[in-house]
Amino acid sequence: MAQPASGDESAGAADDADEALDRPLPEAVRRKVVALVAEAFGGLTVPELPAQLRQYARFTPSRRARFAGNAMAAALETDALFRQRIGDRLRTGQPELTAAVESGALRPTGWVKLVAAAGEEVQRADAERADEAGRRELERLREELAEARAHTRTETERLRAELEAARKEAESLQRKLRSAQSDVKRGEAALRRTQAEIDGIKADAAARVSAAESETRRLKTRLGETEAALEASRRAAREGRSVEDVRLRLLLDTVLEAAQGLRRELALPPVSVRPADSVDAVEPGRMSTKDVAARALSETAPALLDQLLALPQAHLVVDGYNVTKTGYPTMPLEKQRLRLLGGLSALAARTGAEVTCVFDGAELAAPVLLAPPRGVRVLFSKPGVTADELIRQLVRAEPAGRPVVVVSSDREVADGVARSGARPVASVMLLKRLSRLS
Numbered sequence: 001m002a003q004p005a006s007g008d009e010s011a012g013a014a015d016d017a018d019e020a021l022d023r024p025l026p027e028a029v030r031r032k033v034v035a036l037v038a039e040a041f042g043g044l045t046v047p048e049l050p051a052q053l054r055q056y057a058r059f060t061p062s063r064r065a066r067f068a069g070n071a072m073a074a075a076l077e078t079d080a081l082f083r084q085r086i087g088d089r090l091r092t093g094q095p096e097l098t099a100a101v102e103s104g105a106l107r108p109t110g111w112v113k114l115v116a117a118a119g120e121e122v123q124r125a126d127a128e129r130a131d132e133a134g135r136r137e138l139e140r141l142r143e144e145l146a147e148a149r150a151h152t153r154t155e156t157e158r159l160r161a162e163l164e165a166a167r168k169e170a171e172s173l174q175r176k177l178r179s180a181q182s183d184v185k186r187g188e189a190a191l192r193r194t195q196a197e198i199d200g201i202k203a204d205a206a207a208r209v210s211a212a213e214s215e216t217r218r219l220k221t222r223l224g225e226t227e228a229a230l231e232a233s234r235r236a237a238r239e240g241r242s243v244e245d246v247r248l249r250l251l252l253d254t255v256l257e258a259a260q261g262l263r264r265e266l267a268l269p270p271v272s273v274r275p276a277d278s279v280d281a282v283e284p285g286r287m288s289t290k291d292v293a294a295r296a297l298s299e300t301a302p303a304l305l306d307q308l309l310a311l312p313q314a315h316l317v318v319d320g321y322n323v324t325k326t327g328y329p330t331m332p333l334e335k336q337r338l339r340l341l342g343g344l345s346a347l348a349a350r351t352g353a354e355v356t357c358v359f360d361g362a363e364l365a366a367p368v369l370l371a372p373p374r375g376v377r378v379l380f381s382k383p384g385v386t387a388d389e390l391i392r393q394l395v396r397a398e399p400a401g402r403p404v405v406v407v408s409s410d411r412e413v414a415d416g417v418a419r420s421g422a423r424p425v426a427s428v429m430l431l432k433r434l435s436r437l438s
Contacts, residue, residue: 031065033073037073038065038068038069038072041086049082053068053071053072305429305433308425314351314353315356317358317406319406320359322409322410322413323430326427327431337359337370341378345374345375347437354377355375355376357379358380358390360387388408388413391406392416395421404421408427409426409428
């Protein structure tokens with residue numbers, strides 16, 4: 001790129017017009033020229049700029065030099081008007097440089113050689129600087145290489161030690177693996193032996209189960225035969241008893257018919273008076289309810305109960321909870337029932353009387369599982385029926401003339417059964433009688 005000339009085409013420049021550079025400007029000189037043009041560029045308006053440079057009008061000088069350097073150099077080389085305008089701006093901004101250019105001091109005779117020599121000197125200096133930088137870089141690289149080699153040796157030693165440790169650990173793991181494999185093989189062999197033993201035990205158990213099932217079937221067959229024989233024996237016994245019953249009935253009918261025939265033959269008149277009629281007493285039908293209750297509830301004659309139970313075919317009806325809650329009210333109901341029934345069983349065995357114990361079913365949360373003791377009938381009233389009503393039903397069910405004794409301290413119960421012909425007795429009297437048995 002040629003050096004830009006002034007707008008007046010000075011004489012010194014005309015004389016040296018035949019001198020021109022045969023090579024590009026040195027890079028440092030070129031950068032300086034581009035920097036000057038970029039600085040003067042900002043003083044021009046957009047219409048004064050070449051078309052290819054107008055897009056860089058708003059750039060800063062440094063950005064303009066970096067991005068539009070080649071374009072500005074080409075415009076200086078080819079556009080005389082742009083070159084003249086740049087010269088005018090430089091003349092205003094840098095008068096010393098402009099004066100030197102116009103006087104020809106910057107382009108003396110042989111300036112091309114001087115520029116070439118300066119360029120060579122710059123290149124030589126750049127080369128020396130590059131060599132010096134290269135030497136420094138080489139020294140730095142050598143130092144880094146030495147450090148890298150030392151680090152590599154250290155790292156190699158460390159890796160070799162780690163490799164040796166890993167090799168030893170691998171050998172140890174291999175030994176452990178072989179030992180574990182041996183243990184596994186022994187375990188598998190033991191498992192096979194155990195499985196064989198289990199199979200043998202299963203086969204033995206299956207054989208025993210089969211034998212047990214066969215024995216069970218045989219025993220069931222024998223049990224069926226025994227039950228059939230027992231049923232046949234029972235049937236034969238029932239048939240034998242019914243034959244005996246028929247014989248006894250036939251004998252009894254014969255005796256009754258003989259007695260009736262004897263009575264007809266003797267022509268005996270009917271007997272209207274009995275020995276007991278001669279005893280001075282009050283008949284039941286003529287005794288008032290008040291007298292009966294007073295005598296029944298009296299606690300001064302505990303032997304009265306024994307006398308009543310000594311009557312033929314006597315029936316003792318007991319108001320269960322009335323007696324237990326009078327004698328031992330703090331005990332649970334279950335224990336109350338068991339204690340009373342135990343005493344009644346002993347009383348029935350001692351007197352031979354028929355004994356019926358009545359409990360109120362309304363006080364039960366669930367059915368009672370109770371085995372009645374020997375000689376005692378145990379009854380619970382149905383839902384909606386009280387024990388008092390059940391006692392009255394039992395008394396009404398008895399035939400007229402049978403001695404029925406009702407044990408209860410309930411005045412309403414005593415009065416009711418007395419009207420039906422029964423004898424009420426206080427609960428305390430029964431408790432005293434039972435206490436003498438224990």
